[in-house]
Amino acid sequence: xxxxxxxxxxxxxxxxxxxxxxxxxxxxxxxxxxxxxxxxxxxxxxxxxxxxxxxxxxxxxxxxxxxxxxxxxxxxxxxxxxxxxxxxxxxxxxxxxxxxxxxxxxxxxxxxxxxxxxxxxxxxxxxxxxxxxxxxxxxxxxxxxxxxxxxxxxxxxxxxxxxxxxxxxxxxxxxxxxxxxxxxxxxxxxxxxxxxxxxxxxxxxxxxxxxxxxxxxxxxxxxxxxxxxxxxxxxxxxxxxxxxxxxxxxxxxxxxxxxxxxxxxxxxxxxxxxxxxxxxxxxxxxxxxxxxxxxxxxxxxxxxxxxxxxxxxxxxxxxxxxxxxxxxxxxxxxxxxxxxxxxxxxxxxxxxxxxxxxxxxxxxxxxxxxxxxxxxxxxxxxxxxxxxxxxxxxxxxxxxxxxxxxxxxxxxxxxxxxxxxxxxxxxxxxxxxxxxxxxxxxxxxxxxxxxxxxxxxxxxxxxxxxxxxxxxxxxxxxxxxxxxxxxxxxxxxxxxxxxxxxxxxxxxxxxxxxxxxxxxxxxxxxxxxxxxxxxxxxxxxxxxxxxxxxxxxxxxxxxxxxxxxxxxxxxxxxxxxxxxxxxxxxxxxxxxxxxxxxxxx
Numbered sequence: 001x002x003x004x005x006x007x008x009x010x011x012x013x014x015x016x017x018x019x020x021x022x023x024x025x026x027x028x029x030x031x032x033x034x035x036x037x038x039x040x041x042x043x044x045x046x047x048x049x050x051x052x053x054x055x056x057x058x059x060x061x062x063x064x065x066x067x068x069x070x071x072x073x074x075x076x077x078x079x080x081x082x083x084x085x086x087x088x089x090x091x092x093x094x095x096x097x098x099x100x101x102x103x104x105x106x107x108x109x110x111x112x113x114x115x116x117x118x119x120x121x122x123x124x125x126x127x128x129x130x131x132x133x134x135x136x137x138x139x140x141x142x143x144x145x146x147x148x149x150x151x152x153x154x155x156x157x158x159x160x161x162x163x164x165x166x167x168x169x170x171x172x173x174x175x176x177x178x179x180x181x182x183x184x185x186x187x188x189x190x191x192x193x194x195x196x197x198x199x200x201x202x203x204x205x206x207x208x209x210x211x212x213x214x215x216x217x218x219x220x221x222x223x224x225x226x227x228x229x230x231x232x233x234x235x236x237x238x239x240x241x242x243x244x245x246x247x248x249x250x251x252x253x254x255x256x257x258x259x260x261x262x263x264x265x266x267x268x269x270x271x272x273x274x275x276x277x278x279x280x281x282x283x284x285x286x287x288x289x290x291x292x293x294x295x296x297x298x299x300x301x302x303x304x305x306x307x308x309x310x311x312x313x314x315x316x317x318x319x320x321x322x323x324x325x326x327x328x329x330x331x332x333x334x335x336x337x338x339x340x341x342x343x344x345x346x347x348x349x350x351x352x353x354x355x356x357x358x359x360x361x362x363x364x365x366x367x368x369x370x371x372x373x374x375x376x377x378x379x380x381x382x383x384x385x386x387x388x389x390x391x392x393x394x395x396x397x398x399x400x401x402x403x404x405x406x407x408x409x410x411x412x413x414x415x416x417x418x419x420x421x422x423x424x425x426x427x428x429x430x431x432x433x434x435x436x437x438x439x440x441x442x443x444x445x446x447x448x449x450x451x452x453x454x455x456x457x458x459x460x461x462x463x464x465x466x467x468x469x470x471x472x473x474x475x476x477x478x479x480x481x482x483x484x485x486x487x488x489x490x491x492x493x494x495x496x497x498x499x500x501x502x503x504x505x506x507x508x509x510x511x512x513x514x515x516x517x518x519x520x521x522x523x524x525x526x527x528x529x530x531x532x533x534x535x536x537x538x539x540x541x542x543x544x545x546x547x548x549x550x551x552x553x554x555x556x557x558x559x560x561x562x563x564x565x566x567x568x569x570x571x572x573x574x575x576x577x578x579x580x581x582x583x584x585x586x587x588x589x590x591x592x593x594x595x596x597x598x599x600x601x
């Protein structure tokens with residue numbers, strides 16, 4: 001160009017940001033992050049070919065108090081889900097009214113943080129639950145029964161005036177019989193069954209008044225023999241964790257370095273102590289145990305793990321802890337402090353443990369020093385965030401749930417701060433992380449192919465269903481990492497953006513860009529318009545339009561003006577949903593046109 005000639009307009013260039021299939025990435029240099037990563041990824045789930053907006057949540061049950069635990073039972077065609085508060089256990093398999101708490105299946109507890117294990121014997125399938133404060137409970141497919149050191153008696157009651165309490169002495173007004181209440185099962189608001197210890201001066205008589213310090217009712221029938229399931233050798237109120245290994249039930253005695261185990265194929269009997277006091281060197285107490293294998297199933301190389309509160313892992317091989325020839329220590333290894341006894345997940349034969357420093361597979365922990373272990377963490381892409389949340393929000397145990405149908409694992413992040421309600425989500429195929437916000441995941445459960453979480457508001461919610469959070473809209477947010485594009489040292493102006501979706505339901509996206517490492521996002525867009533259809537299990541079969549008239553064809557948005565200038569640029573996408581059915585869409589790419597460093601006179 002000769003002096004005096006007019007400046008030439010810069011040629012518009014094009015760039016494609018592929019969808020962040022590497023997920024949420026926070027551990028790489030901001031100036032040189034490879035493609036396919038997100039700086040912010042909220043309410044999207046990573047797939048192998050893009051990212052999809054999550055579905056909403058729908059209330060499944062109301063418990064009337066903060067939900068502490070969820071656990072499940074399955075035997076043949078029978079499936080049950082239970083939810084707990086600090087005082088009660090509820091059967092929430094199919095609540096009659098999602099807004100009204102059902103009658104508690106078992107009551108009178110002091111802690112709702114239960115650990116559970118289903119265990120099959122020749123006599124049937126049973127579900128054990130322990131919490132380290134109350135009597136262990138066992139579900140036999142029909143009733144929830146307390147497990148004490150002796151057989152029990154049952155006393156039905158009705159015409160309840162005031163509630164009884166576990167630990168009280170109940171007295172018969174006519175018979176003069178007395179007994180300690182060890183369990184309470186209600187069948188309605190005014191009737192149920194008292195589980196009793198040894199009866200003195202009995203039996204109790206039908207229709208006599210029965211009273212305790214707090215309770216008052218009328219006996220509904222005479223007292224009769226009850227559960228014969230008992231454990232001796234250790235008080236079941238001290239048992240804080242349960243797992244199975246080699247056809248035995250193992251338990252942790254809370255606050256100690258002792259484990260206890262029962263005879264083979266037994267749900268009761270004499271428990272035998274297995275002490276790890278001379279094994280763990282970092283102090284603390286035994287937190288939980290688990291089965292670990294190097295193959296993908298229940299094989300000959302299965303080992304029994306004992307993990308302490310300080311992150312020490314003792315590995316034993318064998319089937320009989322009482323036999324020196326059939327039980328041997330493999331080794332003791334160090335990970336970092338676990339985030340709770342429920343913060344574990346089986347991955348094939350391996351075991352993944354959530355700790356204060358990250359999410360680690362045991363197979364890696366036994367092969368390297370703890371200082372090098374973080375480089376192999378499953379959560380290494382989000383380590384800064386993980387470690388920050390673990391430091392501030394680990395008072396309530398975290399939990400991991402595997403959801404095969406969605407091909408994800410979900411990590412709860414219990415917190416008392418509504419502004420931080422969230423859980424972490426990772427794709428099981430490519431380990432791409434994201435975060436679901438607005439969900440108060442105090443505890444998790446996988447039940448009949450669906451995911452559930454319990455919240456401090458006293459409700460249990462079903463995940464990834466509907467297109468709103470129980471009627472409230474939510475926004476999915478994606479911000480990519482900043483790039484210098486083809487001219488990293490020159491100032492650039494983003495002109496227009498275009499989104500490529502593979503979708504089956506409509507979307508109403510906001511497409512924009514940020515510059516020079518800014519993470520300030522635009523005001524979220526309004527929800528996509530209602531697109532019909534119905535919520536599965538909610539819509540009427542004859543009335544609902546299940547496909548909603550969607551095509552399932554790829555969708556390319558119209559070009560949208562941006563007008564952002566900077567030396568580096570990052571794509572921004574937001575989608576808001578406040579509709580009746582869950583979205584089915586996948587963001588594949590973000591196309592952008594831009595100019596760089598126009599020539600001047």
